[in-house]
Every structure is written in C-alpha cells, then in structure tokens.
Amino acid sequence: MIYRKPYTSSKTAVIVAIVTAIIIILLFAYLGINQRKLIYNDSKLLAQEISRKAAVETEKYFVSALVVAQSVKYQLVTLHDLKGSRSKVRSILQNGLMQNNDFLAVWTLWEPNAFDGKDYLYIKDSTYNDAGSLGIGYFHYNHRVYSEVMTIADYLGPHYLAPKESRRDIITEPYRFVYSGYKYVFYGTSVSVPVIINNEFVGAVGIDIDLDNLSKKLNSIRPYNTGFLSLITNKGRIVTHKDSALVNKNIFEFITSTNSVVYNAVVNGQEAAVETVSEFSGQRVFRFFYPIVLSPDIEPWSMMVEIPVKTASMRSTQVTVVAFGILLLGFFFIVFLIFNLFDRKRIDSKINKALAEAELQSEQANVNAHNYQEIFNSTSEAIFIHDAQTGRILDVNAAMLQMYGYTSKDEVKGYTIANFSSNVEQFTDDNATRLIHDVVENGVKFFEWQAKKRNGELFWVEVALRSSSIGGDNRILAVVRDISERKKVEEELKQSQERYKTLIETSHDGI
DSSP, X not given: OOOOOOOOOHHHHHHHHHHHHHHHHHHHHHHHHHHHHHHHHHHHHHHHHHHHHHHHHHHHHHHHHHHHHHHHHHHHHHHHHTTOOHHHHHHHHHHHHHTOTTSSEEEEEEOTTOSSSOGGGGTTOTTSOTTOOOEEEEEEETTEEEEEEOOGGGGGSHHHHHHHHHOSOEEOOOEEEOOTTOOOOEEEEEEEEEEEETTEEEEEEEEEEEHHHHHHHHHXXXXXXXXXXXXXXXXXXXXXXXXXXXXXXBXXXXXXXXXXXXXXXXXXXXXXXXXXEOTTTOSEEEEEEEEEXXXXXXXXXXXXXXXXXXXHTHHHHHHHHHHHHHHHHHHXXXXXXXXXXXXXXXXXXXHHHHHHHHHHHHHHHHHHHHHHHHXXXXXXXXXXXXXXXXXXEEEEOHHHHHHHTOSOHHHHTTOOGGGGBOOSTTOSHHHHHHHHHHHHHHOOEEEEXXXXXXXXOEEEEEEEXXXXXXXXXXXXXXXXXXXXXXXXXXXXXXXXXXXXXXXXXXXXXXX
C-alpha cells in the first residue's frame, strides 16, 4: 500500500506564506536599519580617526619647531653667560638648521649690546646690521643654506615684537616676507621664543616655517580620496586650503561667527565634530576641528577636516543596497511560492493518480509473479533455467528436484548440463552447449537425452529447449519429461518383435 500525504488546503498554505513573508520582511528591515546605523557610525568614527591622525602629525611638526627654538635659546643663553663669541652663535644656528631640514630658517635677534656689549666693534662689519647688534639668520632655498643679516626693521616685525611685548612663546599670523639681500618672497610663519635674562627681555630666537611647502603636504592628504585638510589660525585666517584662492581669507567670511561650534573650535581651540552642508563644496560632509597646541602659552590654531558623507559612508550605502536586493529577491521568492501553492492541488492530483497507477501495476506484478511461481512449480515436467551465455543453471522447479533426486535448489544452482548427463557418446557437455547455442540462434529444439540422477542412476528424458527473456535477460528454458517407461515399453516391443521374427524364420525352415 502506498502512503499518501494528507492534503493541506491552498488557502492555509497561502496565509502561512504571507505571514512568514511579513515576519521576514519586518525582521530584515529592523536588522538592516540597525546595521546601517552601526556601519554609518563606524564610518564616521573612522573618518574622525583619520582626521585626528593628520592633525596630530601637523601638531607634532609645529611642536618640534618650538622645541628646536627653545633648544637654540638655551644654548645661546649659556653662551652669553660664558661670554662666548659671536662666531659660536653662528655655529649653533647653522647646526640647528642642518639638523632640522624640514624648517625654513633659524634666526636670533638681540637687543642692542645685549649679547656681549660689543656692538660698536661690528658697526662696519657687513655680516651685521648698521648698529652692529646681534641679528643673524640661516635659511634653506633651492637645497642650499644661506645666511641673512637681520636689519633694524626686523625689530618691528611680528616675529620679534610679539614675543618681546608678551614675554612668552608665540606663533605669528601667516605673512609674506623676504630675507635681507634676497628677492624671493616666502609665505610663512614664525615660532618665536623670548630670551629673558635676569627678568629682562634681551632678544628672541625663532624658527621660520614655509607654509607653501606645508600646504602642499596637507593638500596631498585626501581622506577617503575626496576629503581635504585646512589649517586655520585662532583668528580665523585660512592658512592652507585645497582651493588656493581661499588662502589668507578669513573662515568667518564663509561660515558665520554665530555658528558656536565653529567659533569655539577656531577661536577657543576646542575639538568639534559635526555633520553639515559644506560652504566650500556644497556637499554634505563630516566636519572635524582639532586644535594644534604648541604649548599652554601659545593660542592654538585649528585643523579643519572635511570628508563627504557619501564617500565616508559608502560601505553603509553598499550594505543598504545589498540588503534591499536580498529583501527584494526574498519577496519575489515568496510571491513565486504563493503562485505555486495555488497549483498544488492539481499537482497533488496528478501525483495521486500516478501513485494509484503505480500501486495497480505493483499489484499486477505481484499477481503475475505469483502466477508464474505457481505454474513453474505445479507442472510435472522438470524445468531448468540456464544462462544463455555460459549454460550454467540459474533456477529449477520442484519437479526437477524430485526427478533428479535432489532436495534443494542451492545444490544444483551453478551446475551445467554435464552434471545431469550420462556423458557417454553424444550425451556430453559439449553437445549440450552446442544445442543451447543452436537454440539461441534458431529457436525451439526437441530431442531425447540420457540423464543421470544424483545417485548415478541413468534414465531417459525428452527435452524441449527454447530461448526466453526473463526480467530483461536472455535465458534458455529447458522443459524435461521422464520417458523411462516409454523407453522400457519400446525396448520390450523391440525384443518381442525380434523373438517373433526369429520364430517365423525358424518355422519356414521346418516347412
């Protein structure tokens, strides 16, 4: 009996499919939205970290300038206390510049007679200014080092006047300048430290920084390939920017000073992070501000970093697209499933019909097999089934076992006809094999054969051989009838005829 699965109604299946689809869609939407937020926040944090790293590197550069300036100052103060020579001053400045090739210049300018009280000795020396005071500088240009004689005008410059008036370390607002005796105009800033001896200002030491060169370095840093860095002074002046036309302009010309986030970041040196529409590009950006702190005494500049949100959150967008694609694919799959469920009843009907036919065929096959076995075992003739190629016995019926004196089929399976023949004269295995091959080629064959029982007793049989297909395989079917009695009668009749013939012949002789 073939088992048939109980039928589930299409309506129930559709309802289950729709409910399942809704649950999956809601769950997927929830997970997708939350995952997008997480990735978006991760992208923002990563952008912030990239920006911070760039700002830190810039801060290190400015801090190192301050450290070098202070180091030179301490050496000069020591030299002053030891009443060292001005030539030694030159050596200290040259070494300071040669050991720090990233800086534009190293210089020192002292108040009149403040260094050694011997300015009068150097009034006519071309390596000093007209007053003979100590004012020396060394700067890089075209991979060479040049010396500068600082003039009386330098006493009024912000690089000297600011530390003199404030008596603390300073960084000047960017300005353009030339070195005395040279025509090239530099755009830079100075990190200046005051020289104070016995609580009296006696001079200043400074490091000049080439802002054109720094701008090239900062502009080459493009976070996410589309962002940019901009250095801004605490007064809002744009020191570097990817758009050179904006350099030296004030950031509050573009961003209103009422914007407290930007104002506190630029003027008060506070760190800030906002998402806004850029006044420079018109794109929605992540904007970060990081203070560039040289020392507690110096008002910090700021590093502004802008990174387009679209670029920074590209991974988030990709996840959203992939999630939507998967969701859409799932939706179409559910729709496809629903349409297929409507067709389920028809398919089930076909399957049940096919199963019924298969069951009927199976039952018929069982009946046929049963009938075959009944016929095979009920006949009084012995039946052998041989392999058509080898002649070996594959099966026999009960009549064969009884006729030949065997008790089990297993005893005879695998035997050849030689095991059941007298093997004298023409009743040999070779002749039997020839007869089998002849039947395969030409059809039915009838003949008499001298057989042998299990106990060795010989007897006569009549054999009908024919070729047959059983289970799709070629077989030889041998139906054997015991004709011993007939042979006995024939022999007795023959002997009787012989006696009668002898009697007749004898009678003729007597007459």
